Amino acid sequence: MSSHSTLDVHPLYGIMAEFATAGELVAAARKTHEAGFRKFDAYTPVPLHELDDAMDLHDNRVSLFTLIGAILGGSGGFTLASWISAKALPLNIGGRPLISIPMFIPVTFECTILIAGLTAAISMIMLNGLPLPYHPVFNVERFGAASKSKFFLCIETDDPKFDHAATVKFLESLNPEEVAEVAR
Amino acid sequence: MTTTEQSYAMSPQLADTVKKYQQTSAFVGLVFLALTISGYFFVGAQQFLRAYLVGCFFWFGAGIGCLGLLMVHLVTGGAWGMMIRRPLEAGTKTLYVMWLAFLPLLLMAPKLYLWADPAHAADKIVQAKALYLNMPFFWLRWVIYGAVWLGLTTLLNKWSKLEDETKSTDYSKKLEALSAPGIVAFFLTITFASVDFLMSLDPTWASTIYGFMQAVGAGLTALALIIAVLAMMTKYAPMDHAVTKKHLHDLGKLMFAFVMLWAYLNFSQLLIIWSGNLPQEITWYIRRLNGGWEWVSLSLLLLHFALPFALLLSQSLKRNANTISRIAIFIVCIRVVDLIWLVEPNFTSVDHPLLAISWLDLTAPIGFGGLWLALFFRALPERPLLPLGAPDLQKALNHGRDH
CATH class of the missing domain: 3.30.70 (Alpha-Beta Plaits)
Known part of the structure; x- marks a missing residue:
């Protein structure tokens, strides 16, 4: 200048x-x-x-994206756990059903948090127009x-x-x- | 703008409303408690005691939850607590009566608690636990709980009053200094009390997370009740200009956290017992997942967790006094179902579980609720609605306003 x-x-x-x-x-x-x-x-x-x-x-688009990320993450985590246990490698563990819902909740929960957190951070950065x-x-x-x-x-x-x-x-x-x- | 020069006494309109609430609660409480007591003769002693335990422990939880939240606020500060400190203090004052309300359970323990029944004295499991589960020690523990709860309540309310009158920070410091060990005592006593009065209904079963679950449940009940009361008060002077949307938002977030913590603890217990699938542990869930009780369990999952969770995600629902108070009242109602679900299935056969609840399970919580609210609304107008002597009051009043 x-x-x-x-x-x-x-x-x-x-x-x-x-x-x-x-x-x-x-x-x-x-x-x-x-x-x-x-x-x-x-x-x-x-x-x-x-x-x-x-x-x-x-x-409020970050909230919306985060919610979508959370729903996708949660259902994805549950589907992954169910697919592994019932389809890819079915195992009878102590006579429990193959889709043993309580056992899949931790995976579902963690995937919800992971994908929601990543979506929140990435959508925030992108909506802010960063990197600038x-x-x-x-x-x-x-x-x-x-x-x-x-x-x-x-x-x-x-x-x-x-x-x-x-x-x-x-x-x-x-x-x-x-x-x-x-x-x- | 608001200043601390104001007295924050109840406006006449609010005082009238509170008086009306107090009289209605007292009337409803008396009628339903009388109905409940009549159940002792018409339905039977044991069913009466089961329902009595539900009502008594639930509303005791509302009182002890107020004490716990009050102490957490006194230690950590924060604008959310400043707005509800007086309602919390009024809530703790119900503990004098709620502690005494345990008396019939102690006097008639052999009719309710299997371990106290001489007919089961020869059972191996009862004998193995007799060192803890025996009547003299049961009475002694109840006296100790009373000393801790009522001691804390009396001192906290006394110093809070002096803090107001003298405006001296000496009392603020004393309140803080007592609350820190008070929180430790709170968790210890509520753990033992819930083992004594609820968990020992089934002396064959034990869960180490149980006490914490009851502490969190009590905290949720108390917080939901207090939010509903605060939302009601925001329609009247002086609270209409003291409480901001930000305060309600913060309290809503705290209630959201309690809802999640309740679900987290309940799920932790289920997951561990489900994974182990051991005969001495799984019976507790077999009783609650069969014979009709599975629908109660499912409705708890949906209405005690999923629905409040989904609603409380929304920022605008938390910031609106009408909506947050409706959610709070709904949570109080579903909390009663949780208590019924904890107590009643203990008395069903594990081989043929059957959903059977008595009308007493509804009249007892309503009766005790009327009593509790009457005591609460009597104590509430006694003091200014905000802690005038608290050092951070002005800061708390400015919370959510820009200047």
Whole structure:
């Protein structure tokens, strides 16, 4: 990047505000959503469950995929155990039925957890768009603090309501510690 | 926003509702206990005692479960416990009566417990276990349980009251310091008590996981009851603005964990006994998986585990006061079936098991339930609905609000 700092030289990704506390960020995110912005994101050093509500995020696809994974894993585990014991290698163990349900529950349970856990992790990573080698927010020098102590909110230029001067003014009205422009 | 400056006393509307609940429970309790006692004469002493044991042990479980949850909260903290601490304390106060309620079982033990019946004194298995299963020691253990349960209840409630009045953290520390060894004493006493009153119904059979199963069952009963009460209170001041969806969500998750733990423990016992298939162990399941009892076992699997499990997976059902309270009340009802299933099949023949329950098995739990709830709703309004002197109260109130 060149050292030009005027607005119209580099393509702009968005405007970013920096907050000192989680509470301020959640309040700011709520106001941003209420002001009609939709393409914005919050960056925090710790997970904040309140943000889902403040930003009105309702993407529950990970839960759905996990449930599907759990059902497939459970039925797969049970089918595998039944197939081995009744079809592939039938063994009479102490006169119990070949499909001895209680004995198959641990396998069924473990397969449920395994596949559900893997589905949850993989679908979370993929829905987050990871791996992502480049993200513009890192162009702001102070953004490194997002993994330590500071809380950031970035309104993107893609937002239909985005207007450079008005957005800067709006973010400044939220009492941030600093407002910065993010190069694309 | 809420502040700790408030008194959190019951609003008049809530006080009226609680009073109504208390009177209805007391009336229902008296009528059904009277019906149950009439069964002693009309149905027979042993059937009466079997049903009495179901009702008495179930509602004793609700009280002791409150004590266990209260101590876990006092040791670990957490916003979920702050909201239900007062209902839990009110629940522990029922233990004075529920402990005394064991008396008829002790007085008439030979009619209920085979090992106490002189006619079976010569049985080898009874003689082999006589060192533990004998009447004087049975009485002594009951006295020890009482000392532990009522001692803990009295001290925890006394210090909690002083914590409120003085706002001194000395009492908060004392409560915490007593609860840690209290939890150990809780598990030891409830293990021995469930061996004494439930497992010894069949002196030929033993399971080492049994006591823990009863502790978890009691915890689930207590938690479900308290969730239902809390959900009812969220419709009235001052709890309407104190309890957030996040609190209900946390309590719902805890109930979910208890449902799974109950299933896990019951299944562990079944798996081990099924694998071993030993004559001295399998009889317990033969009685419960034949002659009609298999349908009760199946309904426990479906209604005590699968259905609550599926419902409690949903986040929105846990966050809504109406739905979580309905699930909780359903769990309390199915818990009674679990108790009947633990007690009644012990009296059926292992060669020809037969599902036979008496109307007394229903009147006794309802009767004791009325009594328990009347005691509970009498104790609940005595104190502010939130622990005003607890150091983390403000933090707990802010749980689930962003500011």
